[in-house]
Each structure stands twice: as structure tokens, then as C-alpha cells.
Amino acid sequence: xxxxxxxxxxxxxxxxxxxxxxxxxxxxxxxxxxxxxxxxxxxxxxxxxxxxxxxxxxxxxxxxxxxxxxxxxxxxxxxxxxxxxxxxxxxxxxxxxxxxxxxxxxxxxxxxxxxxxxxxxxxxxxxxxxxxxxxxxxxxxxxxxxxxxxxxxxxxxxxxxxxxxxxxxxxxxxxxxxxxxxxxxxxxxxxxxxxxxxxxxxxxxxxxxxxxxxxxxxxxxxxxxxxxxxxxxxxxxxxxxxxxxxxxxxxxxxxxxxxxxxxxxxxxxxxxxxxxxxxxxxxxxxxxxxxxxxxxxxxxxxxxxxxxxxxxxxxxxxxxxxxxxxxxxxxxxxxxxxxxxxxxxxxxxxxxxxxxxxxxxxxxxxxxxxxxxxxxxxxxxxxxxxxxxxxxxxxxxxxxxxxxxxxx
Amino acid sequence: xxxxxxxxxxxxxxxxxxxxxxxxxxxxxxxxxxxxxxxxxxxxxxxxxxxxxxxxxxxxxxxxxxxxxxxxxxxxxxxxxxxxxxxxxxxxxxxxxxxxxxxxxxxxxxxxxxxxxxxxxxxxxxxxxxxxxxxxxxxxxxxxxxxxxxxxxxxxxxxxxxxxxxxxxxxxxxxxxxxxxxxxxxxxxxxxxxxxxxxxxxxxxxxxxxxxxxxxxxxxxxxxxxxxxxxxxxxxxxxxxxxxxxxxxxxxxxxxxxxxxxxxxxxxxxxxxxxxxxxxxxxxxxxxxxxxxx
Numbered sequence: 223x224x225x226x227x228x229x230x231x232x233x234x235x236x237x238x239x240x241x242x243x244x245x246x247x248x249x250x251x252x253x254x255x256x257x258x259x260x261x262x263x264x265x266x267x268x269x270x271x272x273x274x275x276x277x278x279x280x281x282x283x284x285x286x287x288x289x290x291x292x293x294x295x296x297x298x299x300x301x302x303x304x305x306x307x308x309x310x311x312x313x314x315x316x317x318x319x320x321x322x323x324x325x326x327x328x329x330x331x332x333x334x335x336x337x338x339x340x341x342x343x344x345x346x347x348x349x350x351x352x353x354x355x356x357x358x359x360x361x362x363x364x365x366x367x368x369x370x371x372x373x374x375x376x377x378x379x380x381x382x383x384x385x386x387x388x389x390x391x392x393x394x395x396x397x398x399x400x401x402x403x404x405x406x407x408x409x410x411x412x413x414x415x416x417x418x419x420x421x422x423x424x425x426x427x428x429x430x431x432x433x434x435x436x437x438x439x440x441x442x443x444x445x446x447x448x449x450x451x452x453x454x455x456x457x458x459x460x461x462x463x464x465x466x467x468x469x470x471x472x473x474x475x476x477x478x479x480x481x482x483x484x485x486x487x488x489x490x491x492x493x494x495x496x497x498x499x500x501x502x503x504x505x506x507x508x509x510x511x512x513x514x515x516x517x518x519x520x521x522x523x524x525x526x527x528x529x530x531x532x533x534x535x536x537x538x539x540x541x542x543x544x545x546x547x548x549x550x551x552x553x554x555x556x557x558x559x560x561x562x563x564x565x566x567x568x569x570x571x572x573x574x575x576x577x578x579x580x581x582x583x584x585x586x587x588x589x590x591x592x593x594x595x596x597x598x599x600x601x602x603x604x605x606x607x608x609x610x611x612x613x614x615x616x617x618x619x620x621x622x623x624x625x626x627x628x629x630x
Numbered sequence: 631x632x633x634x635x636x637x638x639x640x641x642x643x644x645x646x647x648x649x650x651x652x653x654x655x656x657x658x659x660x661x662x663x664x665x666x667x668x669x670x671x672x673x674x675x676x677x678x679x680x681x682x683x684x685x686x687x688x689x690x691x692x693x694x695x696x697x698x699x700x701x702x703x704x705x706x707x708x709x710x711x712x713x714x715x716x717x718x719x720x721x722x723x724x725x726x727x728x729x730x731x732x733x734x735x736x737x738x739x740x741x742x743x744x745x746x747x748x749x750x751x752x753x754x755x756x757x758x759x760x761x762x763x764x765x766x767x768x769x770x771x772x773x774x775x776x777x778x779x780x781x782x783x784x785x786x787x788x789x790x791x792x793x794x795x796x797x798x799x800x801x802x803x804x805x806x807x808x809x810x811x812x813x814x815x816x817x818x819x820x821x822x823x824x825x826x827x828x829x830x831x832x833x834x835x836x837x838x839x840x841x842x843x844x845x846x847x848x849x850x851x852x853x854x855x856x857x858x859x860x861x862x863x864x865x866x867x868x869x870x871x872x873x874x875x876x877x878x879x880x881x882x883x884x885x886x887x888x889x890x891x892x893x894x895x896x897x898x899x900x901x902x903x904x905x906x907x908x909x910x911x912x913x914x915x916x917x918x919x920x921x922x923x924x
Contacts, residue, residue, distance in 0.1 A: 237686035265638030287631035301737035377732030
């Protein structure tokens, strides 16, 4: 009897030979919550640091950093493991699931619901670890008994000593799913930028070169499932259609109309490399990425662009933007439909706020298109981040007005 | 709490792994699962110049049962042993595994890694000693086999030289007439044992052929003793564990020589050893008798 079991049978994910000097970055290809990611990291970077600092997935907590406390428990190839005891470079080809992949804010995993119902989180610091540890337990040992739970869950420590309620939540979930625990619910495949700028300890965050670019690497696949933010904005411009189309026709001019965005390279085949900076209050994001024009039709006044970008802190965004310009009696009606997908840091500040900010950006964009159409010049806020204060203030004012209206 | 910088190599063959260790000139360390090594690196108790990752060597991932032996390659994870049907042929190993750290560690930690790390309170070295498993060491001068009872040289010290790779371990598989026992006491499940025992008894025609007792957590390495005479004397008694207490008390003084620490005094560890050994020897004897009658 012989068995050679590697969790990764496929040749393309077979561990590749590596030779790296001390702190020389090693390339590692991971699938994190269904999303392929390529990182370049020094060998001593742990998986927990790679997830938090390089992919912006800060749901995985770090406590002791030597494998005692269990805060950083994640799933590696379907089994719970301590992310602080794994060097990320060792996991080439592995599939990782973190607490972000377990459920969606609007559709929590049954375990998360049970933890909430049973008050199984007090300060919440150990919760991600307990969720992934108990998921692993119920998925891989479905015949576990209630009596075995304390020993089986002893790999994670709760300093609030909330163990009773944690055990209750796990036992309840176990009973509610006799045929097996449901799979993690937020692991839709999303595409990332062809190559990420995994930051190494020696490279400062700022002024990093744009990632390797060639048209062939620009493979923009939009994720399945609902976008984080769907924006639909219609603006009437008192500018003739021809002038508006001239802006839509000039991709560089158009890019400059989007607050904080600029194109840095023409990759051919309607693909472009670019940068976008967004600042909202203390949050400053600088995206590098690609855009590809997939539809460009003067007759229907339609321009459709797919874009994706990655922030140095690991936030990712993808967008499917359709602009339709229609001649009207007053001039031109410009309609923007955008489906925006966010992961990492930015996804954390709530759908509503992200939606408001995206909408505000498109309003500014429409204004800028109008200005560019009128003057033939790009607006006077080139490539600078949109005024964060203005964005935030106008967003908040909007909300206050809405609340005020509701009260009346 | 971050490891110091180290060069990282992941060779594709075992020979290359050995060459890398030779090239590192004493500064090399093998990493498989890393569950014992990474904490040591994080606390900077060790600062190897090169880590040699052996996970890309295909043959080291093999798990094979044939000819009365279960061969476990260097990168076979502990949790795989818990599940693999061929590993059921070594019941003592299966009994010990739930006590090894936690699930989250066993999913990455390897059987051979635990042996190479040689923590005196670890379970897998005790199992290997009790069954006197064979360990395959591969170094610049080729391959050699070392018996488990000769492999452990002290706390975290083994027969491995700096340029050797522990490539595989072979455990003898159980036969009719074999019975096993395993238990430990730790401050919480998953911690290293304050004291623990592994027992292997073989019975033929209602006679104890041998009774091997291995204690761990009580000295600088697993301690193995042949106790067939003790067991034979107690075997006829109504209450075997109680009958064994007396003879095991004097053995405890000899076997348990670790200094007391904040968790347990030497005297307490001796009582733990005596109690656990009596209980598990009796269980192993009962199971051996049952399996010999099948």
C-alpha cells in the first residue's frame, strides 16, 4: 500500500524549487478566499503578516506570534493552521481561507450567526480564530461529541474567558447542520491585478514602480456575485453631444476627469496601465492597475471600461463602468453605470459610505467631463487626490440632509 | 517576535537538500512543517543562516505500509496519520496523536519533525522509543539507519549531524497478541506533558512475552524500560493497576529525574508516572489478551 498525498496534485501548483538570499523576495502564489494572489515576500514573512500587511486582510488577528494563542488561525488547504507559524513562501499554490471568506456582512456563515446569538464574543479578539478552528472541526470531524468540544477547541485562547458561550455556539451549529457544516460563503473567485507589489521590508511604500505590465497580463475578470457598490448616475450637461463624445474619445483626457486618476502607460489592445489616488479623511489609498476598453461606439454614445487596481496596502478594487452619452434638446445626457467590487481595507468601511463616496466621485467626474467638453482642457485638479475633506464633508452633509428629511 | 533574516532554499531532491546543508556550513536548518522550529526562530533562540525547505521533495511525502512496517516520510503531516487507513496498523501512534499539540498544529506539523526536534516532553519520540522505530538519516556520506532508542541523545539533541536530513521513520505494525496504552497529564490539553507514558505489551498463550514502558516529560529524553516481570507478577491480580503501584514506585525514582519546575515537582511527576504507568500497562495487557484470542 502506498499513497503520496500532497494537498496540491496539479502540476501548476506543485511547489517550485527556490533559492533566495536573506531577505530577497520570494514569489508565492496563493489563493486567498477564492482570489488568486501573487506576492513577493522575504522568506521570513509569516502568513499572518502577509495576510494583514500585504493583502489588507486584517480580520486574521495576531496575538503571541509563536503559536500559543490561536488568534491567527486560518484554513490552509481546508485545515485549520496557525498563520503565525507558517512562512508565507512555504505555501506556494496553497488555498487559504480567512474569516473574511467565511461569510458576508449581509449573509453571515451559520457559525458567525450562532456566535452572535449566543454572545460568544466579548471583546471579539479571539473570534476569528475560534470561527476558523470550529469550522475546521465541524467540517473534518462531523462525528465530534459535545463532550469532546473543550479539548478540540483548546487550540484557541479567550482572554475574556467566554468559553461557555463559544462551546454553546459551536454545539448549536453542529446540531443545526447534521449533514455537514455549510462551506465558507464569501470565497467567490475574483481576479486580481496580474502581479501585486508585495511590499518587502526594504521597499518603502511610496513611489513604487507600476507593476510589470504587458497587454497579455491584463486579464480582467470580474468577480461573480454582487458588486460592493453599484452606482447609477445621470447628469444633464448643457454641452453638445459632439463635444462630450470628444472627451469620451480621448482616453487620456477622460482619465484625467476622474478625480485622482491618470494613465501611465498604453499597453496596446485597448489596455492601459494607470494610477488612482483616493483620500477620504485619514484613509489614503493609492491604486496601481489596469483598465481595458471593451466597448467604444459613437453611434450609441457608449463607452464601457473594465478596470482593476491594487493598493499597496492590499486593498483591491475592480470596476465595470459604462458611460452612455445621449444627445438631448438641452445638450447631452451623460449616464454612468458602475459596478464596483472592493476587497481589503476599503471594503471595511461599510457599503453605505463606500457607495456615497463612489457616487460623489462620479458626480465630480461628470462635472469634469462637462468642463473638459466645454474647454477642451482637462480640469484643473489633475491627478491630485480629490480633496478628502471636500469628499467627506459633502458626503456627510448629504447624509445629514437625508436624516433631516426623514425626521420631518 | 519576528524571525531574523535567513536565506531560503527549496530543493527538488533529497541529494540537493543535503548539498544545501553542506553549503550552509553549519548554519543550515531543515524545515518541513516548522511547527516547532518557527517559534524558536520567532523568539530568536536560533538564527540559522539558511533554511532548507524539504517540502518540494516528492519521495518525502510518502506514507507506505508493507512488510510489517509503516514508513512515514519526512513531510507527512501528523493529521494525515490520524486519517490515513494504512496508519491504523500502528495503533500506538494513532492513540498518541490527539495529544500532540492541537489540530491547528497537527495540520502542518510532521511526524519526523517532532522526532528531529526531540523535545523530552513530546509524544511522538516516546512512541518511536516504545516501538523502537527505525529512523533513516541521509547525509553527505549516504544513508544510515538508527534505532529510536539510540537516536535521542538528550533534550533536543539527537543522532542527527548538522548536514543530515531525517528522511523517514519506520514503525513496526501491530500483530495479534499486541496491546497498547498511552496517557499523559498536561496543564491543558495540547500543552507539553508534565508526565506521560506509552505501553506496549505482547501476550502469547496467556504469557507476557514482553512489556515495554516508555516515560516522557520526566527526563531529558524518552526513557524506555522492559517491565514484563512486574506485569507478570501483577497480571493474575483482581485489580492489576493497584497491584502494579508498589513495584512501579521504585521504578519511578529511577526513571523520573527531571528537576521540579513551576508546574510540577519531581515528587509529583513520580506519582503521575506511577499512576499512569499502572493504568496503561493494565489496559495494554487487557487489550493484548483480547487481541491474542481473535
